[in-house]
Amino acid sequence: GENVEQHPSTLSVQEGDSAVIKCTYSDSASNYFPWYKQELGKRPQLIIDIRSNVGEKKDQRIAVTLNKTAKHFSLHITETQPEDSAVYFCAASITWRGGSEKLVFGKGTKLTVNP
Amino acid sequence: DGGITQSPKYLFRKEGQNVTLSCEQNLNHDAMYWYRQDPGQGLRLIYYSQIVNDFQKGDIAEGYSVSREKKESFPLTVTSAQKNPTAFYLCASTTGWGSDYGYTFGSGTRLTVV
Numbered sequence: 001g002e003n004v005e006q007h008p009s010t011l012s013v014q015e016g017d018s019a020v021i022k023c024t025y026s027d028s029a030s031n032y033f034p035w036y037k038q039e040l041g042k043r044p045q046l047i048i049d050i051r052s053n054v055g056e057k058k059d060q061r062i063a064v065t066l067n068k069t070a071k072h073f074s075l076h077i078t079e080t081q082p083e084d085s086a087v088y089f090c091a092a093s094i095t096w097r098g099g100s101e102k103l104v105f106g107k108g109t110k111l112t113v114n115p
Numbered sequence: 116d117g118g119i120t121q122s123p124k125y126l127f128r129k130e131g132q133n134v135t136l137s138c139e140q141n142l143n144h145d146a147m148y149w150y151r152q153d154p155g156q157g158l159r160l161i162y163y164s165q166i167v168n169d170f171q172k173g174d175i176a177e178g179y180s181v182s183r184e185k186k187e188s189f190p191l192t193v194t195s196a197q198k199n200p201t202a203f204y205l206c207a208s209t210t211g212w213g214s215d216y217g218y219t220f221g222s223g224t225r226l227t228v229v
Contacts, residue, residue, distance in 0.1 A: 009155070034217050043205065044158075046217040089157060102148070102173075103218065107157035 002027045002094045006106025014114050019080050021109045023090035024072040032093040033066060033073045034103070039086045047088075048075070080113045087111070118142040121206050121221035127229045128193065128200060136191045136224045138206035145210060147189035148218070151175060152203040161204075164189055193226065201228050 006023045013019050025033075034049035050057045050064045050073065057064050061080075066073040073092075077084055087110050091103040119140040128134045138147065149161040160173030164183040178197025183189055189208075193200045203225050207218040 006157075043220040043222050044218075045220075049217055102160065102163060104160075105150075105158040107155065 002104055004090060004092050004104050004106040006090050006109060008109060009107065010110045010112075012112045012114065013080055015080060015082060017080055019075075019077045019084070019111055019113075021075045021088055021090070021111070022072060023074070023092070023106050024070075025092040025104075026071070027092065027094040027104075028071065030071075030092040030094055032103075033064070034091050035062075035064060035075050036089045036091070036105075037086045038089065038108075044089060077111075080111075082113050082115050085111055085113045119206060119208055119219050119221040121204075121224050123224060124222065126224055126226045128226060129229060131195045133192055133194050134226070136193070136204055136206075136226070138189045138191065138221055139187055140189075140208045140219075140221075141187060142208060142210070142219060143186070144208035144219070145186070146208060147183070148207045148209075149173075149179075149181065149189070149191045150205045150207065152205055152223075158205065161191065200226055202226060 004025050031052040035047050036044035037047045038044040048059050048062050048064050050066050061078045063076040087108045089108050090106040094104050122137045146165050148163040150158040159175050161179050162173055162181040164170035167186050170181050170183050180192045203223050205223050206221040209218050
């Protein structure tokens with residue numbers, strides 16, 4: 001069935017370094033790709049999203065790239081800070097039963113930024 | 116709570132007991148969702164509703180039931196048929212019919228079987 005693969009499952013970087021998280025999706029009709037950040041015990045928060053009509057989007061230290069041909073998209077965090085430590089989830093929209101749409105989530109990446 | 120409220124924050128269930136988790140939103144969102152989160156499993160969809168009085172099963176609906184009698188409310192009942200209910204449950208909502216809008220999540224309910 002439709003799924004989203006996310007790698008790596010854990011990522012440890014030094015403060016100031018860059019972090020990259022990659023996701024692949026299976027439904028070629030997917031056209032919306034959000035990224036969520038979840039701190040321990042809290043709700044996931046949308047941090048950036050991209051739609052299929054663009055290849056890249058940037059918001060300060062965070063950027064997302066999309067390659068529709070290869071069906072993969074990536075989250076890039078530059079100049080990482082300890083407060084970036086969290087679990088990050090990617091997601092892709094899929095067409096569900098009856099033509100409705102829903103998001104399918106990756107299994108998450110636990111990012112640790114070491115001071 | 117960003118317009119979507121889940122209660123209670125912590126819930127303890129005895130074996131064989133049904134429990135209901137509350138989810139209320141004041142965002143005027145049409146679509147609402149219930150996800151279950153287990154360590155290393157990401158977010159798995161239990162049920163979703165695109166409109167009042169209509170809902171659809173997700174990937175892991177067995178042992179759960181929902182209702183959508185009001186636009187603002189989407190309660191989830193964890194029945195005794197759910198054999199491993201201990202998990203973190205997240206409710207989410209989004210505007211419109213499609214999913215090409217960011218989800219707003221509630222703060223979650225942590226359910227534990229005792």
